[in-house]
Amino acid sequence: MIDQFETERILARPIRENELPAFLDVIRSNRFFLQVTEGCPDYPLSKLEKDWKEANENPDECMLGLFEKKTETAAGILTYLKRNPRDGFPWIGFLIFRRDLHGQGLGREVTEHFLDLARRRFGWTSVRLGVLLGNHPAQAAWTRLGFRKVEMKELFNLPEDHAGERVVWVMERELISG
Template sequence: MINQFETERILARPIREEELPTFLNVIRSNRFFLQVSGGSPDYPLSKLEKDWKEANENPGECMLGLFEKETETPTGILTYLKHNPRDGFPWIGFLIFRRDLHGQGLGREVTEHFLDLTCRRLGWTSIHLGFLKVEMKELFNLPENHAGERVVWVMERELASPH
């Protein structure tokens, strides 16, 4: 598993238990994430603690805190599964950033670097998140104002050969 890496602007490492309240603020700042995940603005710390504990206990799952490299200020969260039992593929569970950091290219920076690492270090040849449409699923918890859509696409991206 990849449990630490750095990009040009971001340091990714495991979240320590005492940092969870700060990362809760990261989640609460992202209104769209809260809507599509069925959460509310008062997303409970207990849910984040449960997810964090599960990620730490499951050897095939990882939750990484994303920090501004120079200040180590929490900026986001990346979770991934080595093998999703539903379809057998590696998955990025979610990648979320503080709302005030959207539009700065951090998602692309982290994603591209992480995908390169998974290909080179883990030998992954594809990963599911947001790339090539491979499956359609209907979601019932999307908000009405989500452009009227209640369908999401499971996406896959092929990675370069690790050779």
């Protein structure tokens, strides 16, 4: 697994359980994202704890905390699957930054560094991710990072109380060796 790395401004490493509240604040700072994904501007700590535990129990999944190097404060979260059992592709599951850090190029910095590591360490030749239809800012950001829309899919197995969107664009990026 790629369980830690550094870029110019970010340190990525596994999140410790006592750090989950700080990363909950990262998620909650993105009210538009929460409205699209959850259907409301809230995200309970119990949901983050559940996702964190599942990531730690699955040998093909990893959840990394992204920390600002200068201040060592929680800046974002990156999750990935080495191989999605549904389609056999590697997937970026989640990449989010604190709202006040948007527009500073951190998404590009982390994504490019991580994908280069994954290509070299795992031999990835492409990677996929899903973006909800209503999340136009994320679609634009991933497109700028070289991802292209390959198919539209409806999400299944969501909790009964899920009020967010249910249809995603599957986006894919080819990884060039070199």
